[in-house]
Amino acid sequence: MTDPTHNPADYPPFGVTVDLVVFSIIDKSLRILLIQRDEPPFRGKWALPGGFVHPDENLEQAARRELAEETSIGKEVGHLEQLGSYGEPGRDPRQPVVTVAYWGIAHDLPEPQGGGDARYAEHVPVTEVASGSIRLAFDHNEILTDAIERLHHKISYTPLAARFCANEFTISELRSAYDTIWQDTSQFTENQTVAQEPFEKPQLSLAAPQSVPPGKLDFPIHALKQPNLKLVDQPKELTYTKLDSGNFQRSVLQINGFLQPTGKKSSPSTSGGRPAELFTTGDLEELTPPIHPKTPKPKK
Amino acid sequence: MTDPTHNPADYPPFGVTVDLVVFSIIDKSLRILLIQRDEPPFRGKWALPGGFVHPDENLEQAARRELAEETSIGKEVGHLEQLGSYGEPGRDPRQPVVTVAYWGIAHDLPEPQGGGDARYAEHVPVTEVASGSIRLAFDHNEILTDAIERLHHKISYTPLAARFCANEFTISELRSAYDTIWQDTSQFTENQTVAQEPFEKPQLSLAAPQSVPPGKLDFPIHALKQPNLKLVDQPKELTYTKLDSGNFQRSVLQINGFLQPTGKKSSPSTSGGRPAELFTTGDLEELTPPIHPKTPKPKK
DNA sequence: AAAATAGTGTCTTTTAGACAATATGCG
DNA sequence: CGCATATTGTCTAAAAGACACTATTTT
Numbered sequence: 107m108t109d110p111t112h113n114p115a116d117y118p119p120f121g122v123t124v125d126l127v128v129f130s131i132i133d134k135s136l137r138i139l140l141i142q143r144d145e146p147p148f149r150g151k152w153a154l155p156g157g158f159v160h161p162d163e164n165l166e167q168a169a170r171r172e173l174a175e176e177t178s179i180g181k182e183v184g185h186l187e188q189l190g191s192y193g194e195p196g197r198d199p200r201q202p203v204v205t206v207a208y209w210g211i212a213h214d215l216p217e218p219q220g221g222g223d224a225r226y227a228e229h230v231p232v233t234e235v236a237s238g239s240i241r242l243a244f245d246h247n248e249i250l251t252d253a254i255e256r257l258h259h260k261i262s263y264t265p266l267a268a269r270f271c272a273n274e275f276t277i278s279e280l281r282s283a284y285d286t287i288w289q290d291t292s293q294f295t296e297n298q299t300v301a302q303e304p305f306e307k308p309q310l311s312l313a314a315p316q317s318v319p320p321g322k323l324d325f326p327i328h329a330l331k332q333p334n335l336k337l338v339d340q341p342k343e344l345t346y347t348k349l350d351s352g353n354f355q356r357s358v359l360q361i362n363g364f365l366q367p368t369g370k371k372s373s374p375s376t377s378g379g380r381p382a383e384l385f386t387t388g389d390l391e392e393l394t395p396p397i398h399p400k401t402p403k404p405k406k
Numbered sequence: 407m408t409d410p411t412h413n414p415a416d417y418p419p420f421g422v423t424v425d426l427v428v429f430s431i432i433d434k435s436l437r438i439l440l441i442q443r444d445e446p447p448f449r450g451k452w453a454l455p456g457g458f459v460h461p462d463e464n465l466e467q468a469a470r471r472e473l474a475e476e477t478s479i480g481k482e483v484g485h486l487e488q489l490g491s492y493g494e495p496g497r498d499p500r501q502p503v504v505t506v507a508y509w510g511i512a513h514d515l516p517e518p519q520g521g522g523d524a525r526y527a528e529h530v531p532v533t534e535v536a537s538g539s540i541r542l543a544f545d546h547n548e549i550l551t552d553a554i555e556r557l558h559h560k561i562s563y564t565p566l567a568a569r570f571c572a573n574e575f576t577i578s579e580l581r582s583a584y585d586t587i588w589q590d591t592s593q594f595t596e597n598q599t600v601a602q603e604p605f606e607k608p609q610l611s612l613a614a615p616q617s618v619p620p621g622k623l624d625f626p627i628h629a630l631k632q633p634n635l636k637l638v639d640q641p642k643e644l645t646y647t648k649l650d651s652g653n654f655q656r657s658v659l660q661i662n663g664f665l666q667p668t669g670k671k672s673s674p675s676t677s678g679g680r681p682a683e684l685f686t687t688g689d690l691e692e693l694t695p696p697i698h699p700k701t702p703k704p705k706k
Numbered sequence: 707a708a709a710a711t712a713g714t715g716t717c718t719t720t721t722a723g724a725c726a727a728t729a730t731g732c733g
Numbered sequence: 734c735g736c737a738t739a740t741t742g743t744c745t746a747a748a749a750g751a752c753a754c755t756a757t758t759t760t
Contacts, residue, residue, distance in 0.1 A: 117421045117458050117501070118421075118422075118458060118459065118460055118461045119419035119420070119421075120419070120420050120421070120422040120459070120461070120504075121417045121418075121419070121420070122418075122420040122422065122493070122504050158417050158418060159418065159420070159493065159504075160418055161418045161420070161495065161502040162495050163495065164493055164494050164495060165491060165492075165493040165504070188490050188491065190488050190490065190491075191465060191488065191490075191491045191506045192465075193422070193459065193464055193465040193506070194464050195461065195462050195463065195464060201417070202461040204420075204422050204459075204465070204504065204506070206491045206493070206504070276712085277712085277713090278711075278712070350750070350751075350752085351711085351712075351713085352712090352713070352714075352715090352750095352751090352752080352753095353749075353750060353751080353752095355712080355713060355714085356713095356714085357748095357749085360748095373758095374710085374711070374712090374757085374758050374759070375710085375711075375759095376759085377709080377710055377711080377759075377760090378709065378710045378711070378757095378758055378759035378760070379709085379710045379711025379712065379757080379758060379759075380710085380711055380712040380713075380756060380757035380758050381711090381712080381757070381758065382711080382712055382713085383712085383713090395748080395749095400750090576739085577739085577740090578738075578739070650723070650724075650725085651738085651739075651740085652723095652724090652725080652726095652739090652740070652741075652742090653722070653723060653724080653725095655739080655740065655741085656740095656741085657721095657722085671731095673731090674730085674731050674732065674737080674738070674739090675732095675737085675738075676732090677732085677736085677737060677738080678731065678732040678733075678736060678737045678738070679730080679731065679732075679736085679737040679738025679739065680729060680730040680731050680732095680737080680738050680739040680740075681730070681731060681738090681739080682738080682739055682740085683739085683740090695721080695722095700723090
């Protein structure tokens with residue numbers, strides 16, 4: 107950095123990658139998009155979709171391109187923003203690599219298709235990762251934890267939770283999104299030790315760590331869970347209690363610019379019930395006051 | 407990405423740098439640490455301190471090392487966290503470079519010493535940058551804007567504002583920190599067009615853009631302001647009104663774990679007044695409820 | 707009618723904010 | 734004392750939260 111005649115070779119070369127945490131809610135459970143790696147390192151393990159950045163594209167473009175390549179998911183991602191960068195030496199056994207993590211929200215995602223580095227891609231409930239049933243490659247567990255923390259903050263003071271819903275949605279659907287998120291991530295926030303082991307440098311020259319058959323897989327994700335960890339369907343509802351529908355209704359409606367009425371009404375669900383009004387999101391960017399999860403007893 | 411025998415040369419090489427936005431409050435004004443570049447590109451221009459990351463250090467270590475090298479400021483930085491990464495193609499005219507920005511808070515900083523890339527370093531009021539009197543190199547104006555936004559959010563829901571104060575501080579000093587920050591950054595939040603021109607790729611092979619004498623400088627920063635921009639001491643107090651001392655006192659004291667009384671009392675200021683109690687920060691990480699700037703009229 | 711979901715009303719408790727009053731140091 | 738700042742008190746308006754009630758659909 108002290109030579110006016112600059113030579114890039116004088117500078118330490120890094121690989122720069124992007125990785126993505128794409129949240130969605132399917133069947134009332136909060137999920138993230140994971141791929142199963144088809145290449146070493148960490149061959150056969152679950153990982154966040156991602157890959158190397160090209161010199162002629164910016165970071166967000168790279169993130170969208172890699173997502174499309176590995177999971178064939180594109181415009182369905184309704185929100186995408188940067189989470190942070192991870193550059194612990196040795197985090198990639200191949201070479202110095204800094205990864206720029208992104209996180210996003212999507213609604214109504216199709217079944218992802220594997221491609222590129224990925225032999226397989228799937229929407230995995232975050233509770234599977236939180237419980238330790240699934241362990242991710244690289245430092246992706248750490249990235250996921252940070253993404254969930256960011257998700258929590260963002261849905262409280264921005265209208266982003268609406269991105270989990272369709273373009274037109276009811277207030278109940280919005281409330282259900284909040285409930286699902288807070289329910290499914292309570293393990294991350296209440297005790298941060300879940301599936302969070304310190305990052306270890308992987309050994310160099312590792313092939314497939316377990317004997318996973320090559321080629322495309324068609325068995326369910328449960329077959330890939332770590333066998334040494336029990337996968338009890340923990341009823342650890344912990345302490346989160348759902349939002350009150352009446353109070354929620356009033357709260358969001360009194361935030362000016364949050365919800366835009368469409369005049370239309372939803373068709374009631376199969377189980378009956380009064381049809382709800384349909385809304386879209388307005389142009390508001392910051393919710394005042396913010397929406398918080400119910401804390402059952404803020405022990406004086 | 408499809409070759410099991412990995413060769414780093416196959417992957418696009420990037421330079422990875424760190425840049426730092428270090429806030430402090432000096433003479434009741436919010437300031438950031440800037441250096442004047444002693445090397446091309448942007449020789450002679452103001453920039454955030456920073457530099458290339460080494461392959462054997464992590465990103466935060468690199469940030470602290472570069473800060474110490476260029477400004478001789480080290481442990482005085484009481485808080486340092488990542489802001490985000492910036493990788494627009496062409497943002498560095500020399501080669502593909504991704505920079506990881508950090509922001510921090512420091513109290514009682516010494517006069518910084520130039521070093522390394524920096525011929526000069528100084529604590530510059532953010533209002534000087536907001537008003538356009540000072541234009542930063544690379545995309546550092548954009549980074550600064552993002553840092554201020556993050557600072558705003560963080561001081562509202564964390565105890566971080568206390569890092570602007572000494573280890574033991576009075577509630578008034580804490581309140582003054584909030585007032586100063588919100589006052590001095592109101593131009594950034596209220597109209598985001600201040601000194602925010604779209605990023606332009608700098609021309610290649612540029613030497614010193616203006617005729618700046620080489621070597622160490624000892625003239626005040628005003629001599630380096632852009633001559634084509636008037637540097638009116640704009641009294642644009644805009645709309646921020648200071649916090650009420652009584653209400654602030656009650657608010658912060660009722661947040662359990664925020665302030666830890668020391669039992670000691672401060673000596674009153676030169677202008678007299680009742681001595682105030684001295685506090686340290688507790689172990690609380692999130693302020694509930696958060697502390698917000700006063701919005702004069704939330705026009706119903 | 708019964709069940710289910712949407713939406714409103716009401717009451718109580720808590721909080722925010724304006725602003726007055728008191729406390730404690732200094733010259 | 735008179736000034737300046739710290740700290741407490743008081744009152745009012747707004748918001749949060751618990752929960753009962755009404756509305757509109759399906760079976």
